[in-house]
Amino acid sequence: MISSYKRGWYSENKIKSLYGFLSFLLVLSGAVSFCNVYIPRESPLHVEIFTITLLGKYLCLAILALSIDIVWGYCGILSLGHGAFFALGGYAMGMHLMLQIGDRGVYGHPTLPDFMVFLNWSELPWFWVGFDSFWFALFCSALLPGVLAFVFGWLAFRSRVTGVYFSIITQALTYALMLAFFRNEMGFGGNNGLTDFKDILGFDLQSDAVRVSLFLCTAMTLSVAYYLCFLLMESKFGRVVLAIRDSEERVRFLGYQTEIYKVAVFVFSAILAGIAGALYVPQVGIINPGEFAPLNSIEAVIWVAVGGRGVLYGAVIGAVLVNFAKTRFTALFPEEWLFVLGALFVLVTIFLPRGLIGLAGDRPSNSGETSRREF
Secondary structure (H helix, E strand, O other), X not given: OXXXXXXXXXXXXXXXXXXXXXXXXXXXXXXXXHHHHOOOOOOOOOOOHHHHHHHHHHHHHHHHHHHHHHHHOOOOOOOOOHHHHHHHHHHHHHHHHHHOOHHHOOOOOOOXXXXXXXXXXXXXXXXXXXXXXXXXXXXXXXXXXXXXXXXXXXXXXXXXXXXXXXXXXXXXXXXXXXXXXXXXXHOOOHXXXXXXXXXXXXXXXXXXXXXXXXXXXHHHHHHHHHHHHHHHHHOHHHHHHHHHHHHHHHHHHOXXXXXXXXXXXXXXXXXXXXXXXXXXXXXXXXXXXXXXXXXXXXXXXXXXXHHOOOOHHHHHHHHHXXXXXXXXXXHHOOOOHHHHHHHHHHHHHHHOOOOHHHHHOOOOOOOHHHHHHHO
């Protein structure tokens, strides 16, 4: 048995790490924004708007990594299809931004996006109705991935699909969506996707102030998502989820309907991924079917593995570091980058099975022994 003193000490340290990480994230994002807005351009301390946008992109991908960590690291469900939820959230926001262009498009049509005019469409499809509202689009960026995850997860988990079979099915899901969105008749821009955005909430997307604001919103969203994940995994629900990861059969024999817990975690993670996609699109300025590519989902899993799965800040660190390395190496070695990424995953798997957080002495959240005792 773990003594009450040790259990209290362990929880206290986890809470300290939570507030420490959140404080670091908010202070750093505030300092970076300050250096862009208030430090003169000629100063070496000035942060360029390009760097702000790049950091905002990294933080969006960190939210995606966080969503994967809670299903893989905490529940033991390896999903290779979270890129689909990310892309659906991105498309929901992209549809709103396209409708804000109005008659400023190439063809000057007041209501139809350029690609619809080019394809001789006469009116907006029914599924575009309502996306002229920012809040409706934001709501749908969470709702659509959540609904898809619920339907898919319920069918899979009720059928006891687990392990590599579940991973393959999720990969097939995102590949099928990619092929569907490539079709022009789907009404989402086909191969080119959605781009050439002008404003968001009436503000120019290209202005420095909006770029900084989007970066700060992303940092705040990551902080809230991190806090919610921490609360969820430290609750009784989280202990059941950890027990499912360690021994699902034992949990089922104790009378728990494990599929309900797995579906709930899967849906929550999909909603996080969708929100990450909604924040990602206005910052990068485009969303196309390539975001559904299975390779993107596999890369996101690698971020979590590199950082350290089963530890929330490990997923965040892995996403930021790997994407920073990708930015650097794709410029220096564009053709060899995928080999570098593959070698990185192999090396981490062999020499750092607990990821980079293992170097600091931290271990994945609650080993099987600990979770069983607490459970």
